[in-house]
Amino acid sequence: AQRVTQPEKLLSVFKGAPVELKCNYSYSGSPELFWYVQYSRQRLQLLLRHISRESIKGFTADLNKGETSFHLKKPFAQEEDSAMYYCALGNFNKFYFGSGTKLNVKP
Amino acid sequence: DGGITQSPKYLFRKEGQNVTLSCEQNLNHDAMYWYRQDPGQGLRLIYYSQIVNDFQKGDIAEGYSVSREKKESFPLTVTSAQKNPTAFYLCASTPSLAGGNEQFFGPGTRLTVL
Numbered sequence: 001a002q003r004v005t006q007p008e009k010l011l012s013v014f015k016g017a018p019v020e021l022k023c024n025y026s027y028s029g030s031p032e033l034f035w036y037v038q039y040s041r042q043r044l045q046l047l048l049r050h051i052s053r054e055s056i057k058g059f060t061a062d063l064n065k066g067e068t069s070f071h072l073k074k075p076f077a078q079e080e081d082s083a084m085y086y087c088a089l090g091n092f093n094k095f096y097f098g099s100g101t102k103l104n105v106k107p
Numbered sequence: 108d109g110g111i112t113q114s115p116k117y118l119f120r121k122e123g124q125n126v127t128l129s130c131e132q133n134l135n136h137d138a139m140y141w142y143r144q145d146p147g148q149g150l151r152l153i154y155y156s157q158i159v160n161d162f163q164k165g166d167i168a169e170g171y172s173v174s175r176e177k178k179e180s181f182p183l184t185v186t187s188a189q190k191n192p193t194a195f196y197l198c199a200s201t202p203s204l205a206g207g208n209e210q211f212f213g214p215g216t217r218l219t220v221l
Binding site: 004006009034036043044045046049086088090093094095096097098099100 | 140151165
């Protein structure tokens with residue numbers, strides 16, 4: 001069965017510190033993985049997807065099939081990065097979301 | 108900020124009453140979804156629809172029903188059979204049936220059953 005695990009409910013870092021939000025998945029095929037972000041009082045929106053291999057707002061995520069992980073990283077956190085982050089796995093047109101990690105970047 | 112709209116933003120109902128949540132999109136997307144968001148549990152899929160007049164159960168469909176009579180509309184009915192209906196409900200859509208698509212989310216409806 002497909003499953004997405006985000007082990008940290010809350011992650012607090014100071015501004016300028018590196019940040020890594022963990023995501024592990026279980027899936028028998030070739031996964032499509034995404035990170036979604038929800039800023040305060042805003043809609044849930046796509047941050048990045050693994051097939052694009054892009055960097056958005058300084059965030060990157062590398063798919064590690066051996067470790068079945070898709071951790072989200074940023075070398076220098078900013079206060080505006082404070083938000084709720086969800087890792088998601090896509091199976092054709094069905095999606096499975098992790099429980100989310102709240103990132104708090106302190107000044 | 109169009110795209111996907113959900114109404115109402117807040118909804119209060121008495122226990123035992125059915126209630127229907129609205130979801131409309133003007134993005135011409137084929138697939139639409141309903142999720143339930145509870146604290147500490149992330150998003151859980153209730154129902155999804157890939158084309159008009161067709162829909163499938165998600166992981167927590169019991170106590171819910173949907174219809175997809177029009178491409179742009181996917182209303183969700185929370186019935187009296189849903190044991191714990193108080194939650195935040197999110198509607199989403201994706202452009203096509205192909206994989207790898209981004210989901211676009213509505214602003215959500217917070218349902219409180221008294």
